[in-house]
Amino acid sequence: MTGFPERPVRPGDRLRPAVRNSGSLLVDNIGELVTNSFGAGEGGPLGIRRNAALLVEDGVVAWVGSARDTPAADRRIDAEGAAVLPGFVDSHAHLVFAGDRAAEFAARMAGEPYTGGGIRTTVGATRAAADDELRATVRRLRTEAMRQGTTTIEIKSGYGLTVADEARSLRIAAEFSEDTTFLGAHVVPAEYANRPDDYVSMVCGPMLAAAAPYARWIDVFCERGAFDVDHARAILACGQAVGLGVRVHANQLGPGPGVQLGVELGAASVDHCTHLSDADVEALAAQRVDCMCTEGGHTATVATLLPGAEFSTRSPYPDARRLLDAGVTVALATDCNPGSSYTSSMPFCVALAVREMRMTPAEAVWAATAGGAAALRRTDVGRLTRGARADLMILDAPSHLHLAYRPGVPLIRQVLHNGVPQCRP
Ligand SMILES: [Zn+2]
Numbered sequence: 001m002t003g004f005p006e007r008p009v010r011p012g013d014r015l016r017p018a019v020r021n022s023g024s025l026l027v028d029n030i031g032e033l034v035t036n037s038f039g040a041g042e043g044g045p046l047g048i049r050r051n052a053a054l055l056v057e058d059g060v061v062a063w064v065g066s067a068r069d070t071p072a073a074d075r076r077i078d079a080e081g082a083a084v085l086p087g088f089v090d091s092h093a094h095l096v097f098a099g100d101r102a103a104e105f106a107a108r109m110a111g112e113p114y115t116g117g118g119i120r121t122t123v124g125a126t127r128a129a130a131d132d133e134l135r136a137t138v139r140r141l142r143t144e145a146m147r148q149g150t151t152t153i154e155i156k157s158g159y160g161l162t163v164a165d166e167a168r169s170l171r172i173a174a175e176f177s178e179d180t181t182f183l184g185a186h187v188v189p190a191e192y193a194n195r196p197d198d199y200v201s202m203v204c205g206p207m208l209a210a211a212a213p214y215a216r217w218i219d220v221f222c223e224r225g226a227f228d229v230d231h232a233r234a235i236l237a238c239g240q241a242v243g244l245g246v247r248v249h250a251n252q253l254g255p256g257p258g259v260q261l262g263v264e265l266g267a268a269s270v271d272h273c274t275h276l277s278d279a280d281v282e283a284l285a286a287q288r289v290d291c292m293c294t295e296g297g298h299t300a301t302v303a304t305l306l307p308g309a310e311f312s313t314r315s316p317y318p319d320a321r322r323l324l325d326a327g328v329t330v331a332l333a334t335d336c337n338p339g340s341s342y343t344s345s346m347p348f349c350v351a352l353a354v355r356e357m358r359m360t361p362a363e364a365v366w367a368a369t370a371g372g373a374a375a376l377r378r379t380d381v382g383r384l385t386r387g388a389r390a391d392l393m394i395l396d397a398p399s400h401l402h403l404a405y406r407p408g409v410p411l412i413r414q415v416l417h418n419g420v421p422q423c424r425p
Helices: 102-109 119-128 131-147 163-173 196-214 229-241 258-264 278-286 307-313 320-325 346-357 361-368 370-375
Strands: 025-033 049-057 060-066 075-078 083-086 088-090 150-153 180-185 217-222 245-250 269-272 302-305 330-332 392-395 412-417
Touching: 088 361, 088 370, 102 307, 119 163, 131 150, 131 163, 131 412, 150 412, 163 180, 163 196, 180 196, 180 229, 196 229, 217 229, 229 245, 229 258, 245 258, 258 269, 258 278, 278 320, 302 320, 302 370, 307 346, 320 330, 320 346, 330 346, 330 361, 330 370, 346 361, 361 370
Parallel strands: 025 075, 025 083, 088 150, 180 217, 217 245, 245 269, 269 302, 302 330
Antiparallel strands: 025 049, 049 060, 083 392, 392 412
16 A cells, blocks of 8 residues: 555644544545436436545445535545546456467457467466466456556456366456356367367366356357357356356357347346347347436346457457447446457546547446446446445546546546555556
8 A cells, every 4th residue: 555645634624633544534626526326416327526525434435425515534535626436347357367469469460360269379378377377467467457447347267268277267366356257168178179069068067066156157258269159058057057147258250149149148248249230239228127327227238348359459349339329238348368458458448439439438438337337237336326335536637538538648546446545556
């Protein structure tokens, strides 16, 4: 823990002596507070309040209101008129791996197409790595993401692809995240290349049994060259039968059945959604659930868009406008992985979504916070309202607009996770 912008107590302040990281904490002098509370403040999805303050007690938001009317607190952080947002919720990341694929990236930028085949390179390196090596990589990327405002991050397995290596990947992931996802069906490993049925049986049997104690979710890469729709359905159903929630890597490299399979199985999210038919969009838009976050609730299955993958594979971006205009709830996530999207930066994804996918800055910020929470079926994060986790970021900027307006600039001044100030960048 290093210093954070705490103003000395001045005469007239209703503050008791500072006790770091215990008691109540007031964040005040907030120029623009993004609450993601529909109908709050100025209305609109971001629920923006001007000249606001926020009180944290026991790691949760205890009070939100006007800076003129603040309650007493043990400590204070002066936001100095800056924007304060909910921490980013990155609902799609592959952090448990060894090695990197910088050379593959360079070859791709020189014209080679992306096929997903490089996943097997990372599988070999991951199997050969010691636990502590994998743990150090997750810790490094988790810290890197936190510095860029990410306070919740989903972490998938999927580079082990043996019973023991998938279980240990998830055991390590669970040290860093409540949202861990079993992705034993990432690709068929080389040793099963000619007998995918046998691999699927193994995923549904001993691998799932070993992985499930450490996982909240199950995911399948449903794509040509990975798993077909029958295999994907069988694997996801096995996961559901042991209580795991469903997510699907779908329609990334071409059109396919993944999105509609996800909707059929009640998936929390279908991810990528780069190549969608009208029927895919209609299926996503058809099922809605109530929530406190947005008018009319959100779609039961969220479309999670991962523009870092299109950036890093030089591919066409998903059509976010088509989804949004059809009423589909959209989340943004990094897809952080060593092959197709080696970024942990949600601000970068927000900027791409605005510039390349025609989302408004407000839509992109909502998708990267409340949208990610919806994709993880979390109601405790992605918003700054009473009772939410005190996960927030203070920008070096007066408005959320700057995240897209000033791409590539480190604008995250301070991050609070569970109400605790994190190391400064
Ligand atoms: Zn992925």
